[in-house]
Amino acid sequence: QAQLVESGGGLVQPGGSLRLACAASESIFSTHVMAWFRQAPGKEREQVAAIGTDGSTNYRDSVKGRFTISRDNAENTVYLQMNSLKPEDTAIYYCASRRKSAMTYTYWGQGTQVTVSS
Secondary structure: OOOEEEEOOEEEOOOOOEEEEEEEOHHHHOOEEEEEEEEOOOOOOEEEEEEOOOOOEEEOHHHOOOEEEEEEOOOOEEEEEEOOOOHHHOEEEEEEEEEOOOOOOOEEOOOEEEEEOO
16 A cells, blocks of 8 residues: 655744655655645645656646745655745645546645644
8 A cells, every 4th residue: 555644844934934745655656646735724625736757847826936846766755845935825735646647646645734824
């Protein structure tokens, strides 16, 4: 059973930075697209960023220029560097993965809370 384990959430002031990490099972990392989603209270889950096995990336418009997704294939880990954080970035952040050919994300982490507040 593949596993995704997130870490790195916490409380940060507006304008601050956080880096989230997601450690994945070796069995899936090299063949899966990796992504970060988030869900704020009372809102639907939304995709924040994704990175393909070739390193190609995409971001939702509201985080472009502030967030960076990356993957370390040697460590089976995907990162989300979040800079210039805003209160509206407050949410539970989830790591997810899918095969390149899949339409939906198959594996999910347990989530990590990010709170942006003064």
